[in-house]
Amino acid sequence: MTREAAIRECTGVLPDISEAVSDIELVRHSQSGSREAFSELIRRHQHLVYNVAYRFMRDATLAEDMAQESFVKAYRLLKGFRGDCSFTTWLYRVTATTCLTEINKRKRRKEVELTPESGGNLCSTGHKPAERDLKEQIRRCVTRLSDRYATIVTLYYLKGTSYDEIAQVMDVPLGTLKTWMFRARKQLRFIIEKELLNNG
Numbered sequence: 001m002t003r004e005a006a007i008r009e010c011t012g013v014l015p016d017i018s019e020a021v022s023d024i025e026l027v028r029h030s031q032s033g034s035r036e037a038f039s040e041l042i043r044r045h046q047h048l049v050y051n052v053a054y055r056f057m058r059d060a061t062l063a064e065d066m067a068q069e070s071f072v073k074a075y076r077l078l079k080g081f082r083g084d085c086s087f088t089t090w091l092y093r094v095t096a097t098t099c100l101t102e103i104n105k106r107k108r109r110k111e112v113e114l115t116p117e118s119g120g121n122l123c124s125t126g127h128k129p130a131e132r133d134l135k136e137q138i139r140r141c142v143t144r145l146s147d148r149y150a151t152i153v154t155l156y157y158l159k160g161t162s163y164d165e166i167a168q169v170m171d172v173p174l175g176t177l178k179t180w181m182f183r184a185r186k187q188l189r190f191i192i193e194k195e196l197l198n199n200g
Helices: 003-011 023-031 035-057 060-080 087-108 116-120 131-143 147-158 163-170 174-198
Strands: none
Touching: 023 035, 023 060, 023 087, 035 060, 035 087, 060 087, 087 131, 087 147, 087 163, 131 147, 131 174, 147 163, 147 174, 163 174
């Protein structure tokens, strides 16, 4: 048994971690209980995780909170990482899922709103209610979509997330996402128009 293996077996940590150690090796050490190895993964990827979180949350404080939560979640889920994709891709998805969960919680608490500018492209009607009323109506309409459609509409129109990123987050082909978005827009347009007519 090598010195490094002996130390790892006894203490669960590596004596020294250099940049030459790959992410996959660090993951394996982390799965064996090395907190130092996981700390190195955090150090290497903290900027990526924060940037992904900020992309979704559009708020520095929330992004920091989501980044921390993402690493906590990644640590809990790490034993299930099999290496089918790169650790970076896996961590991206963990972070995105963490942010989506928070966005959906806020949506259920009615904290997610689409601005009139964002929602304006989704329907075209002759009605011009007050800006505040329109914002409220659009917000209510989005919450009436299915979770899947509400998520992609929120990410694309409110968060400015690209199709490619949304497809990666939701783990679906780009063509499937575009089909979902087409259906989501159609449903949302119908809901908005019905809402505006009812409040005519």
